[in-house]
Amino acid sequence: MNSRALAPAGPVAAPSGQGLWSLAWARFRRHRMALVGLAVLALVAGSAVLAPAITPYSPTALDPDHSLAAPSRQHLLGTDDLGRDEFSRVVYGGRVSLLVGLTAMLVGSAIGVVLGSVAGYAGGWVDTLVMRLVDLMLSFPAIFLLLILINWTGGRAPVLMMIAYLGLFGWTGLARIVRAEYLTLRAREFVEEARAMGARAPRIIFRHILPNAMAPILVQAAFAVAGAILAEAALDFLGFGLPPDIPTWGNLLTQAEDYITNNPVLAVAPGIVITLTVVAVFFVGDALRDALDVRTR
Amino acid sequence: MGSYIAKRAIQAGALLLLVSLVAYAIMNLAPGGPLAVYLHNPQVTPERIDLLRHQLGLDRPWYVQYAAWLRGLLGGHWGDSYYTGRPVLEMIAERLPATITLMLSAFVLAMALAFPIGVLAATHKYSWGDNVLSFGSFFVWAMPAFWFGLMLQMTFAVRWHLLPVAGMHEIGDTSAGDLLRHLLMPAAVLGVGSVASWSRYLRSGMLEVLGQDYVRTAFAKGLPRRRVLNRHVLRNSLIPIVTIMGLDLSVLFSGAVITESIFGWPGLGRLFLAALNNRDYPLQMAGLMISAALLIFGNLLADLTYAALDPRIRYG
Numbered sequence: 338m339n340s341r342a343l344a345p346a347g348p349v350a351a352p353s354g355q356g357l358w359s360l361a362w363a364r365f366r367r368h369r370m371a372l373v374g375l376a377v378l379a380l381v382a383g384s385a386v387l388a389p390a391i392t393p394y395s396p397t398a399l400d401p402d403h404s405l406a407a408p409s410r411q412h413l414l415g416t417d418d419l420g421r422d423e424f425s426r427v428v429y430g431g432r433v434s435l436l437v438g439l440t441a442m443l444v445g446s447a448i449g450v451v452l453g454s455v456a457g458y459a460g461g462w463v464d465t466l467v468m469r470l471v472d473l474m475l476s477f478p479a480i481f482l483l484l485i486l487i488n489w490t491g492g493r494a495p496v497l498m499m500i501a502y503l504g505l506f507g508w509t510g511l512a513r514i515v516r517a518e519y520l521t522l523r524a525r526e527f528v529e530e531a532r533a534m535g536a537r538a539p540r541i542i543f544r545h546i547l548p549n550a551m552a553p554i555l556v557q558a559a560f561a562v563a564g565a566i567l568a569e570a571a572l573d574f575l576g577f578g579l580p581p582d583i584p585t586w587g588n589l590l591t592q593a594e595d596y597i598t599n600n601p602v603l604a605v606a607p608g609i610v611i612t613l614t615v616v617a618v619f620f621v622g623d624a625l626r627d628a629l630d631v632r633t634r
Numbered sequence: 635m636g637s638y639i640a641k642r643a644i645q646a647g648a649l650l651l652l653v654s655l656v657a658y659a660i661m662n663l664a665p666g667g668p669l670a671v672y673l674h675n676p677q678v679t680p681e682r683i684d685l686l687r688h689q690l691g692l693d694r695p696w697y698v699q700y701a702a703w704l705r706g707l708l709g710g711h712w713g714d715s716y717y718t719g720r721p722v723l724e725m726i727a728e729r730l731p732a733t734i735t736l737m738l739s740a741f742v743l744a745m746a747l748a749f750p751i752g753v754l755a756a757t758h759k760y761s762w763g764d765n766v767l768s769f770g771s772f773f774v775w776a777m778p779a780f781w782f783g784l785m786l787q788m789t790f791a792v793r794w795h796l797l798p799v800a801g802m803h804e805i806g807d808t809s810a811g812d813l814l815r816h817l818l819m820p821a822a823v824l825g826v827g828s829v830a831s832w833s834r835y836l837r838s839g840m841l842e843v844l845g846q847d848y849v850r851t852a853f854a855k856g857l858p859r860r861r862v863l864n865r866h867v868l869r870n871s872l873i874p875i876v877t878i879m880g881l882d883l884s885v886l887f888s889g890a891v892i893t894e895s896i897f898g899w900p901g902l903g904r905l906f907l908a909a910l911n912n913r914d915y916p917l918q919m920a921g922l923m924i925s926a927a928l929l930i931f932g933n934l935l936a937d938l939t940y941a942a943l944d945p946r947i948r949y950g
Contacts, residue, residue, distance in 0.1 A: 370769075476653050478925035480888045481906070482660070485918055488910045489664045567778055571892060574780040575907065590781055597788045604788065608781035615776035 364628040371624030374617035381614050385431040392425035396584050405600045415602045417592065427607055430584040434611070437500055437585070438566035444504025445565075446558050449511030450547070456512070457519025458542050464516070471509045479506045480571075487577045494572070499579055503565045511557045518550040552629035559622035563615045570611055586611045639938060646934045653926045654707075658700045661915055690716070707923070713916035717909070722920045725905065732802060733901035736893065737886045739817050740825035741879075747829045752836025753868065759841060771830035779889060783823040783896035790819065800898035820897045824889050828882055835878050839871030846870075873944050880936025884929035 365371060384391055393411075400420030408415045414423035456467035483502055487494045494502065522528065523546065531545045566586075572578035573587025581588055586607045593603035625631075669683055669692065687693050691702065706713055712722040755764045791799040798804070802816050843849060844867055852862045891903035898904075902921065909917035 472649070473652060473656070476649050476926060476930055477657075478884055478888055478922070478929055480891065481922045481925045482657070484907075484910055485657075485660065485922065488913075488918075492911065563776070567776075570778045571780065574778070575892065575895060577910070587778070590778070590784070594784060597784065598792055601788055604781075604784050608778065608785065611778055611781065612773060612776045616772050619772050619776060 361625075361628040364630075365624050368620070368624035368627065370620045374620035374624075377613055377617035378621065381431055381610070381617075382435060384428050385435050388425075388428045388432055392422070392428050394422035394425045396421065396425040396429040397582075398422070405596060407600065408602055414606050415600055417600075417603055418596060423589075423603055423606060426584045426589055427586070427610055430586045430589050430607065431610070431614075433496070433579065433583055433585045434566055434569065434587070435614075437496065437503070437569050437579075438562045440500045441503035441507060441565035441569075442558055442561040444500060445507030445561055446511055446554065448504065449508035449557075450515055450554060452508065453512035453515030454519050454542050454547065454550070457516035458523050458538065458546065460520075467512065468516070471512055474506070474509045482506075483568075483572065484575065484577050487572070492577060493580045494578065496579060496583070499569060499572075503568055507561055507565060511554065511561070514553050514557055515550060518553055519546060522546045522549055553631045556622055556626045556629065556631050559618055559625055563618040563622070566611065566615060566618075638941070642934055642937065646930045650923075650927060650930050653930075654704065654923060655700065657919065657922050657926070658703065659696070661919060662696045662699070703919070712920050715909075715914050715917050717912040717914040717917070722916050725917065726902065726920060726924070729900060729902045729905045732899060733887075733890055733894070733903065735813075735817070736820055736824060736890055736899055736901060739821035740828070740886055740889075743821050744825040744828035744832060747825075748832035748836065751829070752833035753840065753863070755833065755837040756840035756844065757863065764837075767833070771834055774826050774830040779823055779827070779892050780896050782826065783819065783893065786819045786823065787896070800896075802900055816897075820893050820899055823896065824886060824893045827889070828879075828886070831882075832875055832878060835875050836871060839874050840867050843867045843870045873940055876939045876943060877936040880932045880934075880939065883932035883935075884925060887925050887928050 398421060400416065402420065403412075403416055404418050404420040406412055406416040406420070412422050412424065414427065417423055417426070452467050452470075456464040483506060486502060487498075490498070519542075528541060528545060531541050536545065569578060569585065570587030570590065573585055574591050576591075578587055579585050581592070589607040590604060590611075593600075593607070597604050669687060669690075684693075691699060694702075703713065710723065712726075714721055715725060718725065751767060755767050758764050787799055790797045797819055798816050802813065804812055849862060849866055852866050853859075887903075890899075890901060891906060893899065894901045894903035895907060902924070906918065906921035908914075909921060
């Protein structure tokens with residue numbers, strides 16, 4: 338239990354002496370669907386990491402003689418219009434889609450945690466400023482602004498830009514939650530104690546209070562990954578996502594649109610993979626909320 | 635109440651103004667500016683670009699441009715499209731009915747489905763039906779909307795030939811029946827997310843009210859179950875739903891962009907996408923402002939209805 342070192346006087350340790358995390362795991366395990374969700378995520382993430390080892394073909398290898406082939410032993414999910422193996426493309430697409438989803442969540446969470454915690458801890462005009470910024474962000478219809486920003490640079494977003502944009506639009510919810518958490522935590526004795534011992538604000542904010550605010554942050558982060566994956570796929574579909582030569586789940590679906598009569602598998606498979614992945618994240622997030630005892634808002 | 639409405643309306647107006655300022659700045663910060671498309675076109679000489687820039691007023695400082703644009707916006711002249719040269723407002727007015735039809739149908743469809751589903755789920759808590767429904771709503775939220783649209787097209791239009799694949803009318807056919815057939819799939823795609831979220835909110839709202847003392851009293855008085863559910867429970871669980879519905883106005887509008895592009899629906903969403911591809915800045919600005927207005931006034935509407943529905947809520 339090393340969180341003791343992080344939060345010297347925090348109420349992190351459970352009264353029974355059992356660690357918070359093992360208690361949480363015990364509660365988490367009761368949600369059967371969340372366990373299934375974890376297994377699905379492990380499968381999707383595992384195959385994305387091991388993509389070169391488990392795919393029989395390169396996702397970009399062309400084979401025009403066998404274009405739009407139906408699923409077979411050679412091509413589990415058939416081939417696309419250029420004869421590329423769809424199974425390999427779905428697996429490699431998972432690499433990009435998961436990477437974008439996870440990193441966009443990290444960027445958004447970093448912004449949300451820093452702004453939310455500073456606002457909640459400092460209060461006063463800092464708090465007002467940050468919260469008005471949140472209000473302004475929420476007054477923008479995100480998809481319209483995203484499309485305009487992406488269109489700045491010619492209508493397609495390179496991977497890093499996509500991550501930055503999705504992160505930039507994905508911090509407001511977390512900032513509000515973290516701020517509310519800090520508003521209550523900053524009045525607790527262990528904060529008082531740390532201040533009395535001469536700790537400076539940054540240390541109190543990030544070393545003392547943050548570990549105690551981790552539960553709602555984790556839950557929110559889980560849902561943020563799902564949101565980022567879906568947003569990226571939708572942008573791909575509208576033609577403002579990642580460049581079309583990068584296999585992402587969204588791009589695969591978009592390209593399949595023209596062949597729903599010839600080879601419906603192309604449109605069915607990536608959609609099922611996205612849906613299952615996001616549902617799995619939802620179930621895990623939901624169980625996490627229960628296990629970590631986060632109030633629903 | 636009157637002064638509260640006035641205060642909130644002024645706040646909403648101020649917020650909208652701020653949004654327009656930021657949006658205008660973003661638009662003007664675009665690398666190369668609105669004429670960037672022409673910079674790489676050998677057919678267009680630098681002199682011609684300068685002339686265009688002058689004609690469009692782009693050689694003035696940005697705040698002068700913004701002031702002129704804002705005056706036009708308030709005065710009903712939203713500028714002319716860079717692409718077609720026609721007034722933006724006219725182009726929007728042309729497309730607006732299609733989008734409103736689509737949004738309204740999705741809204742009505744969502745209400746018609748979400749209410750019975752929510753009530754049934756709450757009155758049969760933890761039954762297998764309730765479990766299937768909560769499971770189902772997770773799936774609906776997880777499904778990319780355009781994929782759902784694609785699957786519907788594949789099944790009902792391509793395979794079974796029951797519904798038209800896309801568009802709003804058969805050529806030359808303006809009957810309501812034809813419109814309805816074209817409307818069914820787009821409305822389902824646009825509304826399905828709201829069905830899931832509204833029914834969930836209604837369920838949890840009703841469960842909360844069902845646990846209240848006054849509901850127990852009503853049952854104890856011997857009132858018929860139906861009457862208690864309708865008059866006591868449902869009425870009191872409507873308040874959170876109304877808020878969600880107000881917030882969903884802008885969600886539906888954003889969703890319309892995707893839905894219209896799946897089904898070739900001739901509405902504002904596709905107009906906006908075309909404006910992006912054509913670098914048609916006045917039209918882009920108009921689309922952004924309409925969606926921001928819907929978002930801000932949807933929130934306002936939600937708060938006001940909230941106050942109207944619940945006599946306990948009184949704003950000063």
